[in-house]
Amino acid sequence: MFNTKNNKSSGETEPTTAEKPTTTKELTPEEEMMAAMMEEPTASAEPTKAEETTADGDGEATPNAPISFADELEKRLADINKLNDKFLRKCADVENFKKRLEKEKSDAIVYANSNIVKDILTVTDNLERALDHCKDDDGGSLKGGVELTLKSMYETLLRHGVTEIQAKGKKFDPNLHEAVSHEVKEGVESDTVTTVFQKGFMLKDKLLRPALVIVAK
Numbered sequence: 015m016f017n018t019k020n021n022k023s024s025g026e027t028e029p030t031t032a033e034k035p036t037t038t039k040e041l042t043p044e045e046e047m048m049a050a051m052m053e054e055p056t057a058s059a060e061p062t063k064a065e066e067t068t069a070d071g072d073g074e075a076t077p078n079a080p081i082s083f084a085d086e087l088e089k090r091l092a093d094i095n096k097l098n099d100k101f102l103r104k105c106a107d108v109e110n111f112k113k114r115l116e117k118e119k120s121d122a123i124v125y126a127n128s129n130i131v132k133d134i135l136t137v138t139d140n141l142e143r144a145l146d147h148c149k150d151d152d153g154g155s156l157k158g159g160v161e162l163t164l165k166s167m168y169e170t171l172l173r174h175g176v177t178e179i180q181a182k183g184k185k186f187d188p189n190l191h192e193a194v195s196h197e198v199k200e201g202v203e204s205d206t207v208t209t210v211f212q213k214g215f216m217l218k219d220k221l222l223r224p225a226l227v228i229v230a231k
Contacts, residue, residue: 124175128217131176135215135223138167142213171215179214181207181225190214192224202230 141164148157168178179190186193186205191214199208207227214225 124218125220127174128220128222131171131174131215131217132222134167134171138164138171139212141167175218176222177216179216179225181210181214181227183207186227186229190221190224191227191229193229194226195228196231197228199230204231206230 141160144160145157145164148160181191184191184207186207191207194211197208202208206229207225208230209228210225211228212226215222
């Protein structure tokens with residue numbers, strides 16, 4: 015008992031319940047988020063006067079004019095027309111692409127044998143040279159046989175779309191003729207083909223080889 019009194023007299027008091035340290039409870043992430051949301055000020059859902067009105071040319075605030083049904087319909091129709099035009103252009107592009115593919119396919123079939131035809135034309139050139147060196151009194155039957163063979167070959171080529179380019183006496187065409195020389199010839203206009211060294215041929219509308227010619231100047 016003496017010790018208790020001495021403690022009280024010395025000014026030392028026992029800690030009360032309020033002064034005892036308290037432990038804080040740790041919040042979970044969900045609780046912290048809820049607390050933060052409760053602390054944020056809530057924005058008013060009602061529009062302000064500044065949002066409801068706009069300033070006109072005189073500086074006076076006027077209410078926003080609502081878009082009419084006719085204006086909205088006109089806008090939608092314009093968008094539809096743009097999309098329709100774009101769709102039609104794409105359809106036209108597809109059709110043109112299909113036509114180009116069909117043409118390339120048909121051309122590939124037609125011109126697939128152009129190299130073979132060129133080789134055959136080399137044979138006809140040799141037969142033409144043989145006829146030029148044949149004389150009427152030297153083996154007439156041989157010359158006649160060469161002529162028949164050459165005629166038959168030209169007819170066969172013609173059936174497959176191979177045609178001879180007309181050159182002699184024609185105006186010189188650089189797309190069809192190839193000049194190997196020029197000569198002055200009386201009574202012949204300038205740029206006129208006077209002599210054909212080698213015949214030229216076309217396969218359909220494609221040039222197989224140009225005609226080798228001499229041109230008057």
